[in-house]
Amino acid sequence: MVPILEARNVTKRFPGVLANDSVSFSLNEGEILAFLGENGAGKSTLMNILYGLYSQDEGEIAVRGKPVEINEPDDAIELGIGMVHQHFQLVPVFTVAENIVMGTEPTRFSFSLKTMGIAAGASALLFFLGGIFALEGPLQWLLAGLAGGAAIAILYGFFFLLGLLSRLGARLYLPIVGIVSVAILVALGLTVGPTARIPLYIFLALLFAFVSYPALRVITT
Structure with a gap:
């Protein structure tokens, strides 16, 4: 079975911080995958990479076995990747x-x-x-x-x-x-x-x- 989504040796660095160090995982159809770790472990950073809010410094993302470039959320959405964020704002006067x-x-x-x-x-x-x-x-x-x-x-x-x-x-x-x-x-x-x-x-x-x-x-x- 070809995974619906893969991270292959994804690395992300910020000044003085190695947030993700060669992270790899695969997600198959019908599967629920949980990332567990302490605050600062890099979970949200990895998710932000998948959604195009950050770009990885090394490694690649693959969708259905094919490497893809996710440079912004629109790219992720086009690939069928949606995200429920930890913090969000709504407009009370909107319906x-x-x-x-x-x-x-x-x-x-x-x-x-x-x-x-x-x-x-x-x-x-x-x-x-x-x-x-x-x-x-x-x-x-x-x-x-x-x-x-x-x-x-x-x-x-x-x-x-x-x-x-x-x-x-x-x-x-x-x-x-x-x-x-x-x-x-x-x-x-x-x-x-x-x-x-x-x-x-x-x-x-x-x-x-x-x-x-x-x-x-x-x-x-």
């Missing part, structure tokens, strides 16, 4: 749907047309995952009455939607969002207990939805 599609606007579609299509798909997906939310209202309305943990869980869920929407088979959304073949989930900070940033059962439900589609692979750090 939920607008926050979901922000940064993915194609030049061929108006923002309103794209938003309507994504909102419909997001509503269907949220219903599938067991939640019903008003995507047409400002995000701040939705979060106003929620406890902090619930609000954070919902925000992470929206970013998962970007990868999941394209797997529903609704062709209307595919040219707008694009197909994610490899999902990189960075430092979600999961804990079990009353102080959990994201309740474990919510994460598992979302992860199950990801791996239920055989074309999707997941990397988590």
Whole structure:
């Protein structure tokens, strides 16, 4: 089986720091691969290389067995690599749907047309995952009455939607969002207990939805 994604002897240096030292791994279809390590071990650096935020100093990245150049996130997206970042910012005065599609606007579609299509798909997906939310209202309305943990869980869920929407088979959304073949989930900070940033059962439900589609692979750090 040809791996969907490979890192081959990837090395990354910063001034005075060797962040990644000849790192190699392979990711196969239907596989979940976790990178574990202390803060500063280089996990996020490697993921940023895969997503085109950094360039490796040595080594190469291969997709489906072929070496590729990933110089920016657009290159990664074209190759089907998506990333859920550790830190992100949303716009409270934007609608939920607008926050979901922000940064993915194609030049061929108006923002309103794209938003309507994504909102419909997001509503269907949220219903599938067991939640019903008003995507047409400002995000701040939705979060106003929620406890902090619930609000954070919902925000992470929206970013998962970007990868999941394209797997529903609704062709209307595919040219707008694009197909994610490899999902990189960075430092979600999961804990079990009353102080959990994201309740474990919510994460598992979302992860199950990801791996239920055989074309999707997941990397988590």
